[in-house]
Amino acid sequence: xxxxxxxxxxxxxxxxxxxxxxxxxxxxxxxxxxxxxxxxxxxxxxxxxxxxxxxxxxxxxxxxxxxxxxxxxxxxxxxxxxxxxxxxxxxxxxxxxxxxxxxxxxxxxxxxx
Amino acid sequence: xxxxxxxxxxxxxxxxxxxxxxxxxxxxxxxxxxxxxxxxxxxxxxxxxxxxxxxxxxxxxxxxxxxxxxxxxxxxxxxxxxxxxxxxxxxxxxxxxxxxxxxxxxxxxxx
Numbered sequence: 001x002x003x004x005x006x007x008x009x010x011x012x013x014x015x016x017x018x019x020x021x022x023x024x025x026x027x028x029x030x031x032x033x034x035x036x037x038x039x040x041x042x043x044x045x046x047x048x049x050x051x052x053x054x055x056x057x058x059x060x061x062x063x064x065x066x067x068x069x070x071x072x073x074x075x076x077x078x079x080x081x082x083x084x085x086x087x088x089x090x091x092x093x094x095x096x097x098x099x100x101x102x103x104x105x106x107x108x109x110x111x112x113x
Numbered sequence: 114x115x116x117x118x119x120x121x122x123x124x125x126x127x128x129x130x131x132x133x134x135x136x137x138x139x140x141x142x143x144x145x146x147x148x149x150x151x152x153x154x155x156x157x158x159x160x161x162x163x164x165x166x167x168x169x170x171x172x173x174x175x176x177x178x179x180x181x182x183x184x185x186x187x188x189x190x191x192x193x194x195x196x197x198x199x200x201x202x203x204x205x206x207x208x209x210x211x212x213x214x215x216x217x218x219x220x221x222x223x224x
């Protein structure tokens with residue numbers, strides 16, 4: 001597609017529920033990143049994929065967070081047993097092969113109530 | 114990763130030139146300087162990237178002094194639609210390196 005697409009755009013979850021956030025990167029983009037952005041803060045790195053390989057997951061805040069990209073294109077970020085502190089915007093970015101100009105999606109705003 | 118320091122907020126008026134300076138005292142030899150723009154409810158958008166001296170594109174100019182310990186993003190003749198958060202990032206230009214965002218500069222353009 002023309003850009004990075006994320007769905008859903010908004011998600012409200014009750015505390016303790018599991019959620020799955022989807023990212024469709026630009027076709028052909030090898031690298032895919034997930035970021036978490038709290039209100040009023042800059043995005044913070046969560047995890048990085050090169051094709052289907054998850055090369056860096058150092059930013060995932062707990063073992064409740066899990067990301068996958070099984071076929072090297074679409075990626076899913078899953079959060080188990082959501083907590084209120086998980087409320088944030090989750091951004092996905094992709095790039096073809098170098099860090100010159102990552103393309104971000106519009107994000108998924110997760111609210112845990 | 115080199116850290117960056119930039120003003121928390123700036124105000125300007127339509128038609129003015131806006132300069133946002135970013136400090137990155139411990140920038141490494143392989144690091145590039147990249148600026149992103151973020152509007153509310155949208156992801157960051159790449160504006161410009163440079164290594165040294167001056168880079169200009171259709172959106173902005175980036176000035177980098179010889180010591181590369183700072184950089185200045187220049188937005189010519191801003192309009193209301195330039196109201197956004199601007200992030201300065203420093204890092205190795207490698208696809209495996211994640212972007213490290215600071216708090217950014219909130220630019221408010223007034224009529």
